[in-house]
Amino acid sequence: MEEHLVDWSRAQFALTAMYHWIFVPLTLGLGFIVAIMETIYVKTNNEFWKKTTKFWMGLFAINFAIGVATGIIMEFEFGTNWANYSWFVGDIFGAPLAVEGILAFFMESTFFAVMFFGWEKVSKGFHLLSTWLVAIGSNLSALWILVANGWMQYPVGMTFNPDMVRNEMNNFWDVLLSPVAISKFLHTIGSGYVLASLFVIGVSAWYLLKKRDILFAKKSMIIGATFGLITSIFLILSGDESAHQVALKQPMKLAAMEGLYEGEEKVGIVAFGLLNPEKTITNDENTFLFDFTIPYALSFLSFHDINAYVPGIKDLVYGNEERGILSVEEKMQKGKIAIEALESYKEAKKTSNESLLNNSKILLDENMKYFGYGHIKNKEDVIPPVSITFYSFHIMVGLGTWFTILFALVLFLLTKKEILNYPIVLKSALFSIPLGYIASEAGWIVAEVGRQPWAIQDLMPVGIAATKIATTNVMISFFIFAILFTVLLIAEIKIMTKQIKIGPNGGH
Known part of the structure; x- marks a missing residue:
């Protein structure tokens, strides 16, 4: 197959995946942080916590809506650009994606409407339940997608049918409970939780630096830093297991x-x-x-x-x-x-x-x-490309270490009621928001670039997986997607920053 076609197909999928992953991790973590805040509101009946919950929920909703668009495009690319792959393993790969669409995405999108629009229309208890179900549904979506990805890294639970020239699933539980899939899921959602915590403490730090909405910012920062420190420890433990699985199943990736x-x-x-x-x-x-x-x-x-x-x-x-x-x-x-x-x-x-x-x-x-x-x-x-894999891995680990230190430091200063006396810490929290995204993307670069040249480990190289279509068509769609995704990202940042500037009190 034409080498340029494969390279452009890979570039298009990488573009879509990396833009999609800008939106996903914040959704994974912020959903739970919002649910925790609403739980405090329901328990205390304090209007302050309702206002706080609604502010962060608004930012969650903006991110959620734009993330859906990139995710749908990415799934369609399996059929358009990777038809040989889809035929060879579609019976296995399609199953978790179908479950994700039917079960998880349906659940989170249904209760999202109640969560966002149902404040005065349903009881407090049902609204709180809806918020928790949206958070759980988002993470269930991630589970099924990461099961599919984990299977590509370590194909199990299938037999090859020579009559159809394709692999067919013979054990769903082997696919679902694959140690690679489980460790990948836990480590990936952990990174989403840490990124969302960075987002909360970073935005809160901005308010403190501006000396406005002080109580709101401090309370939000306490929840963000606590959630972040706990999930950072979880991220370290899941990263250890993930590296162990890579050593066992993908030794070339580990060497790179x-x-x-x-x-x-x-x-x-x-x-x-x-x-x-x-x-x-x-x-x-x-x-x-x-x-x-x-x-x-x-x-x-x-x-x-x-x-x-x-x-x-x-x-x-x-x-x-x-x-x-x-x-x-x-x-x-x-x-x-x-x-x-x-x-x-x-x-x-x-x-x-x-x-x-x-x-x-x-x-x-x-x-x-x-x-x-x-x-x-x-x-x-x-x-695989050794330098890209090596530097991405070390950037991810180095930044992850910094985030753990930052969460602990912020929590310590908050308990001592001295956070306002350390603007350098507040600025560090603010500027750690983009670092969270860099670390998260670097993790995916390690996972995907590190397993090249395989679309499916040991079974199908990317050159065989790609669809035989005109290279020009892929190039044109690449630039269309690049423009579209960049516009979406700029729109999200502008809407988010506008809402943050307005603040929890509507600018008053």
């Missing part, structure tokens, strides 16, 4: 995340460092121009054992017989055997050759796990 070319025992984590741009798998250049490494940490993070061996990029490409690691060339050979066995199966089917049919089926089943490698042209093609 740490710039690890040579496999080692007792290997450390690079806390920060600068990659050598001259370094490749074929030379002996140093991997880093400089680095600061925490001893033993990568072995422990990966396998919960400080003495564990972590394979490097060279081990995974060239193989390591001592460690039981197959080379890419061996996997490519097995992949070609699987593809040839599939062709033999089809031919045997046409000629009703039962012996050839059975032998081909056995050969296909034995080598199916390497099917995608049969389409790989060069063994180095399985190495």
Whole structure:
């Protein structure tokens, strides 16, 4: 397939996904923060908390509405730009997306109307229930989408049907409860909670810097910082499990995340460092121009054992017989055997050759796990972009550490009633809002760029997954989407900032 077509199709999907993810994480976390605030209102019957809830709910609604538009476009792109992918695994991939649309999205959109428009029309209890159901529904939507994505990273619960040339689900629970899907879901929603907490404390800090709506800002900041600190700890724990799953299921991604070319025992984590741009798998250049490494940490993070061996990029490409690691060339050979066995199966089917049919089926089943490698042209093609993956991972981790410190510091100053005496902390909270988005996007870059060249890990490279359409059509739609999404983002920022400037008291 034309290389430019695949690149443009990937670029279009990346554009849509990254714009979509600007809107989603705030929805995931702010829904729960609003529900907590409304719960306090119902418990205390204090009008202050009703006013506070309605303010943050208004910002939630703006973000929710615009996020829906980008999400719908992204789902349609599976059919338009990735038709081969959709055919090959649509039976599996489509199931969680269908559940998301029928169950989760239906629930959150239905109760969203009650939450936003039903203040004086339904009882306090039912309105509170609606708010909680919107928050839960948003997170259930994320669950099903992340189950689908987790399956792409670690395909389970299916069998290959050679008659239809597609994979079919044989165990829904294996797909739903896949350890990769669960760890991905928990870590992703955790990042949404942290981002929403940053948003709340950042906006509240702006009010305090302007010396207006002081009580509102302090109360909101207490809830935001408390929620943020708790979910930051949750994010760290889920990140540990996520990294463990990557080490087990996607070792090449882990090697790229740490710039690890040579496999080692007792290997450390690079806390920060600068990659050598001259370094490749074929030379002996140093991997880093400089680095600061925490001893033993990568072995422990990966396998919960400080003495564990972590394979490097060279081990995974060239193989390591001592460690039981197959080379890419061996996997490519097995992949070609699987593809040839599939062709033999089809031919045997046409000629009703039962012996050839059975032998081909056995050969296909034995080598199916390497099917995608049969389409790989060069063994180095399985190495993801190391620099992008490495820097994205370290930006995500570094900023996540900063957010945890910030939440703890803000809470400490609030309890000491000294937050107004530290404008540097308030400014840091305000300017940490965009940093939250950067960290969240960096996490997705690690997840998706780090698994290249695979659309489905080991089963289908992106070059095979793409639809055969005119490159010009993809280019035109790319720029249309880029303009449309940018306009939506600018509109959201303008509406949000206008509402924030008006404030909880309507500008009074």
